[in-house]
Structure formats: C-alpha cells, structure tokens
Amino acid sequence: VTKFPPIEKLFPKTLNELDIGRGFVISSQGDSFVLDALTMMIKNGLSSIAIVDSEGMLLGNISMTDIKYVLRSYSHFLMWKTCHQFVSHVRSRQGLEDGE
Numbered sequence: 001v002t003k004f005p006p007i008e009k010l011f012p013k014t015l016n017e018l019d020i021g022r023g024f025v026i027s028s029q030g031d032s033f034v035l036d037a038l039t040m041m042i043k044n045g046l047s048s049i050a051i052v053d054s055e056g057m058l059l060g061n062i063s064m065t066d067i068k069y070v071l072r073s074y075s076h077f078l079m080w081k082t083c084h085q086f087v088s089h090v091r092s093r094q095g096l097e098d099g100e
Helices: 034-043 065-072 078-079 082-099
Strands: 027-029 050-054 058-063
Touching: 027 034, 034 050, 034 058, 034 082, 050 078, 050 082, 058 065, 058 082, 065 078, 065 082, 078 082
Parallel strands: 027 050
Antiparallel strands: 050 058
16 A cells, blocks of 8 residues: 555645635526526636535536537537536536546
8 A cells, every 4th residue: 555644644634724725615506507607607717616406415517628528519509508407418428438
C-alpha cells in the first residue's frame, strides 16, 4: 500500500477548512429550462450549476463542458428542454460513448 503523508493530513478537514469552494451553492430546479440555468451560470460567473428536485435533492449538474458537448453533437434541441431532461440525456449519451 502506498502512503501519501502530505495528502493524508488533509482527509479529516472540511472543504471550508481547506478554503475550497464557496460557502453557498447556486442551483436550478430540475423542471427549469436549460437556457434559464445557462443564464444563471453566466450572470454568476459559474462554470457549472447544481440541478435539484423540488425537495432540494441533487439530481446532477450542468457544466459549460456539457453545453459545449451538446452543441458540438448537433443536439441543440436539448437547450430548450428542462434541466432534468438535459442531464439525463447527456449522461446517457456519455455513458454510451464511454462504454458504461
């Protein structure tokens, strides 16, 4: 077993203690439209946004990489779908391409 002492001392620390991430998360509802989520990302200078259900449970996320993937694959119609539909479609396609 390989040990990494410099990294192991970080394990018990929280993200806040490590000064990683923000103190808040910007999210979009799963039934919101992708274009609305993209607008929120641009306005807030984000590269991704959490997608949550009506209970606030995480469904997934949409990143700028996902947006580029959709536009490059000529699946522009997904930009007018809900965030939940978008995430489901993109993850499904990526799984097929990656053999998962």
